[in-house]
Amino acid sequence: MDGRIFPVSALDNVRKAGADELALEERFFPMQVKQKDKAGRPDIDAFETAMRRAKCEKGFFVSFDFSSDALREIPRFFVEEQRIIIPVTVQEILDEQIAHKLA
16 A cells, blocks of 8 residues: 545544554545556555455555456456445546546
């Protein structure tokens, strides 16, 4: 996980601290950023594992592009585990077309 987004409306994404952490609740969405031409399924698989460990229900994955295998894995993960990964391309950020994905 490269970062965390702490939105005001993340009440449905409450995470309890682990035994080795401060006993505080954290509300956040994990974020992963890959600096490669195309993020692949192994990249998505690793992010899924990080989401499970952090007990997060929604996360954001940023890359220049995504392979077709990666884009097929994202809905499969939702169907099987009801966890949401929002794929975001750098171009969407630059074009300011990201607002509809963040809702």
